[in-house]
Amino acid sequence: xxxxxxxxxxxxIIDTLxxxxxxxxxxxxxxxxxxxxxxxxxxxVKSVGKVQSLVDKITPAMKKELxxxxxxxxxxxxATHGIPSEPNAHPHLDEKCRFAVVHNGIxxxxxxxxxxxxxxxxxxxxxxxxxxxxxxxxDCYEGDLLQAVAAALKKINGTFGIAVISSxxxxxxxxxxxxxxxxxxxxxxxxxxxxxxxAIISYTDKVIFLNDNDIALIDKDxxxxxxxxxxPVSREIxxxxxxxxxxxxxxxxxxxxxxxxxxxxxIANAIRGRLDESLGTGTLSGLNLSAHDLVSVNRIIIAACxxxxxxxxxxEYFFEDLADIPTEVEQAxxxxxxxxxxxxxxxxxxxxxxxxxxxxLAAVRxxxxxxxxxxxxxxxVGSTIPRETGRGVxxxxxxxxxxxxxxxxxxxxxxxxxxxxKFGRSRRLSRQTGIELVAEIKRIPxxxxxxxxxxxxxxxxxxxxxxxxxxxxxxxGYLYPVAIEGALKLKEISYVHAEGYHAAExxxxxxxxxxxxxxxxAMANNIPGKDKIIGNMQECKARKSPVIAVATEGDEEIRxxxxxxxxVPECSQYTVPIPSVVALQLxxxxxxxxxxxxxxxxxxxxxxxxxx
Ligand code: F6R
Numbered sequence: 269x270x271x272x273x274x275x276x277x278x279x280x281i282i283d284t285l286x287x288x289x290x291x292x293x294x295x296x297x298x299x300x301x302x303x304x305x306x307x308x309x310x311x312x313v314k315s316v317g318k319v320q321s322l323v324d325k326i327t328p329a330m331k332k333e334l335x336x337x338x339x340x341x342x343x344x345x346x347a348t349h350g351i352p353s354e355p356n357a358h359p360h361l362d363e364k365c366r367f368a369v370v371h372n373g374i375x376x377x378x379x380x381x382x383x384x385x386x387x388x389x390x391x392x393x394x395x396x397x398x399x400x401x402x403x404x405x406x407d408c409y410e411g412d413l414l415q416a417v418a419a420a421l422k423k424i425n426g427t428f429g430i431a432v433i434s435s436x437x438x439x440x441x442x443x444x445x446x447x448x449x450x451x452x453x454x455x456x457x458x459x460x461x462x463x464x465x466x467a468i469i470s471y472t473d474k475v476i477f478l479n480d481n482d483i484a485l486i487d488k489d490x491x492x493x494x495x496x497x498x499x500p501v502s503r504e505i506x507x508x509x510x511x512x513x514x515x516x517x518x519x520x521x522x523x524x525x526x527x528x529x530x531x532x533x534x535i536a537n538a539i540r541g542r543l544d545e546s547l548g549t550g551t552l553s554g555l556n557l558s559a560h561d562l563v564s565v566n567r568i569i570i571a572a573c574x575x576x577x578x579x580x581x582x583x584e585y586f587f588e589d590l591a592d593i594p595t596e597v598e599q600a601x602x603x604x605x606x607x608x609x610x611x612x613x614x615x616x617x618x619x620x621x622x623x624x625x626x627x628x629l630a631a632v633r634x635x636x637x638x639x640x641x642x643x644x645x646x647x648x649v650g651s652t653i654p655r656e657t658g659r660g661v662x663x664x665x666x667x668x669x670x671x672x673x674x675x676x677x678x679x680x681x682x683x684x685x686x687x688x689x690k691f692g693r694s695r696r697l698s699r700q701t702g703i704e705l706v707a708e709i710k711r712i713p714x715x716x717x718x719x720x721x722x723x724x725x726x727x728x729x730x731x732x733x734x735x736x737x738x739x740x741x742x743x744x745g746y747l748y749p750v751a752i753e754g755a756l757k758l759k760e761i762s763y764v765h766a767e768g769y770h771a772a773e774x775x776x777x778x779x780x781x782x783x784x785x786x787x788x789x790a791m792a793n794n795i796p797g798k799d800k801i802i803g804n805m806q807e808c809k810a811r812k813s814p815v816i817a818v819a820t821e822g823d824e825e826i827r828x829x830x831x832x833x834x835x836v837p838e839c840s841q842y843t844v845p846i847p848s849v850v851a852l853q854l855x856x857x858x859x860x861x862x863x864x865x866x867x868x869x870x871x872x873x874x875x876x877x878x879x880x
Contacts, residue, residue: 270358270372270878271297271344272450273467274431274441276486277458280335282326285342288460288467289319294523294669294868294875297344298352303359303368306337308435310368314357319344339441341431343370346874349378350395360399362406363391366435367416369405371398372463373427373448374879381423400424405432414485417442418496421483427626427878429463444483444496448878449624449652452476452484452491454505459486464876465508465650466667473508477650506650522867524670524761528853529720531675532713535846537664538679539709542686548702549693550686555643556659562694565641566613568595571603571631573877575673575756576619579680581749582845583617586688590705590842591695600627601880604634616642617687618660621668621676622876623651630880632656645683647676661687670868671875672761674853677753678846682712685842708843715847718837723854729816729832730858733787739764740778740813741852742771743791744801747818750845751791754852761870762860771804782811789855790830793848794820795841805829818848 271292275284285302300322301314311334315322326334343358350356359368375381378397381404386392390403401420408419413434421428427447434440443450443461453460453468453475460471468475476491478484482501485492495501520526527534542551557565568587570580580597587595598608600618604627610616616635620628623646632653635642644653644660647668654660663679686709693702733739739758743751752768759766769778771790782788788808792801805815806829817830820838827833834851836844860867 270346270463271467272341272370272372272429272431272461272463273343274341274370274433274443274461275458276339276439276441276488277455277460278338279458281337281340282331282334284460285340286319286323288462289322289342289344291467291470292344292462292464293319294466294671297346299345299354299357300343301345301357301359302340302342303361303433304334304337304340305433305435305438306334308438310361310365310433310435312359312361312368314354316352316354316357339433339439341368341370341433341441348374348879349397355394356396358398360394360396360402362402364406366409367402367405367432369398369401369430369432371401372429372878373446375400375424375428376426377424401430413437413440414442414483414492414494415498417444418483418498421446421496431461439488441486442483443478443486445478446480447626447629450478452478452486454491457489459489459491461486469508474505475508475650476503476505477655479503479655508649522670522857524672524674524857524867527668527670527675528850528857530666531678531850532717532720534665534675534679535682535716536713537666538682539686539712540664543706543709545703545706547693548699548704548706550690552661552687552690554659554661555687555690559694561641562691564613565593565615565691567611568593568615568617569603569608570595570597570617570619571600571628571635572619573600573625573627575677575753576621576628576680578749578753578756579677579684580617580619581752582681582746583684583688585746586685586842587691590688590697591691593691598631600625600631604630608634608638610635610638610640614640616640617645618642618653618657619645619680620653621647621663621673623648623653624876624878626878626880629653629656645680647679671870671873672757677849678716681845682709685709705842708840711839712843712846715837715839715843716850719847719850719854722835726834726851726854727858729834730855731862732832733814733816734859734862736764736785736787738781738786739766740774740782740786740788741766741768741791742774742788742801742804744771744797746795746841746845747791747793747848750849750852751789753849754789754856757853757856758859760873761856761867762863762865763871764859771801774804775807779807779811782808782813784812784814787814787816789816789818789852791848792817792819792826792830793836793844794823794838795844802829818851
């Protein structure tokens with residue numbers, strides 16, 4: 269998804285903008301560009317493809333010339349309106365080249381605005397919605413950059429995170445947001461603006477998160493914050509404790525592998541200080557729910573997308589089994605457009621690694637609007653969902669850079685289990701059962717460590733099946749969402765067609781697709797439902813499908829029913845989703861590697877999906 273960087277300060281402007289863009293590469297993009305302002309002149313360089321192609325276009329002579337500038341903006345674009353091409357890449361300018369704009373988001377009424385401006389003599393060069401912005405700013409300009417940008421933004425419908433420079437104001441940057449994140453990094457005599465703190469943390473740990481409809485003027489190192497109606501606003505300076513080094517690969521071939529391997533630590537961080545061993549409960553103070561609030565909840569709706577949705581599906585089992593609370597899991601995109609029924613006592617849980625997913629954020633806003641109590645389970649500190657819900661739980665998983673979500677999923681499931689325990693203990697769950705569960709939760713990092721120790725064995729299985737064109741993943745109960753998540757991991761990074769199915773549903777249609785070329789991965793761990801899944805595995809073998817079982821260590825019996833086995837340590841049904849999904853993450857990783865795929869940045873995908 270698109271990324272923004274803007275800088276004013278003493279560092280080399282080209283190096284700083286390019287460094288920022290590289291740190292945003294993980295988000296996924298298809299073209300990139302920069303604009304540098306020097307002596308009332310804006311110069312742009314754009315290129316299709318990777319940031320490296322942009323770097324290759326900047327000759328040493330150009331770099332020397334451009335480096336005289338002290339202010340610049342830069343962008344990685346993920347195409348929405350118009351193909352990936354140089355004219356469509358940002359920054360966009362008005363025809364007099366007085367205003368340059370980078371923009372994340374979508375301008376819904378751009379076609380009308382464009383028509384109007386063409387009528388006034390403006391000439392457009394791209395197919396993008398963004399290009400209307402510099403023209404509109406030019407149209408509104410009466411000598412004050414901030415006022416012109418604010419006036420232009422008032423005319424557009426849609427979402428934006430923007431940074432603007434102007435040849436008329438050689439020391440100013442204007443930035444603003446609505447529905448698309450903007451963070452201002454406040455350094456010593458320098459300011460770096462970005463759509464994501466990854467581009468900022470190596471320069472400063474002091475940041476200001478803009479709220480929707482905030483607009484800021486950065487003039488040298490002074491920051492003037494207002495809302496779009498020109499009323500001054502104040503925003504706290506937050507301190508970010510992410511270690512810049514933790515966003516690097518740390519010796520692993522891919523971020524995804526690094527993130528799979530760091531799950532024991534990530535989960536330990538997610539549970540640290542959140543369990544009360546003597547009361548047998550989860551603490552999770554960020555939920556901000558009193559004992560009375562906890563018992564007043566009579567229904568939970570979980571809204572999320574993709575992998576976070578699958579974590580929510582595991583959560584549904586937790587809340588029903590441990591807390592007796594009827595729970596529904598909703599695709600956030602559906603929740604926002606249906607007319608969800610929210611009664612007093614309905615508790616909405618939005619799960620999002622990035623905290624910025626457009627559909628999940630819209631679901632949160634819809635729920636808040638309907639008066640519901642809404643909490644977030646998010647990883648990125650200070651992102652929009654936790655700020656808007658004002659209550660919730662951070663994962664503390666550290667930055668997740670690989671596009672395919674891994675450690676966020678396991679930490680989400682761990683947090684959901686602690687949350688269900690907390691709700692359960694406020695109801696009929698006994699102290700003794702609570703204490704036993706706390707002990708099980710504390711074992712999770714070790715369970716995951718044991719699976720990771722078998723990575724080489726999983727790699728062998730992966731190599732055997734890497735050329736399959738289709739795959740089925742089947743599971744039941746707590747392992748049904750895990751099967752779906754396993755299939756998602758495989759399809760997104762290896763481009764192998766994979767379907768996650770409830771094991772019992774297979775015979776209601778998809779079984780027609782099975783033959784010797786279609787392997788079936790069956791979640792056959794030793795938990796309730798195992799006998800039934802063995803029956804389903806036999807159904808698959810009868811159709812000649814090779815069967816891979818994920819099974820509990822020591823379960824020799826399973827060898828009779830499977831061609832290959834991936835072992836997971838013995839554990840209860842509550843914790844089993846976590847080590848089991850780690851085995852599937854490794855399987856997908858090694859299949860994708862064997863197929864030579866771009867693992868950290870799969871085609872067509874973006875790390876955070878900030879458009880509908
Ligand atoms: C899959 C994946 C996506 C995200 C989804 C939601 O590996 O990463 O399916 O889970 O786009 O993103 P968040 O959790 O940031 O809301």
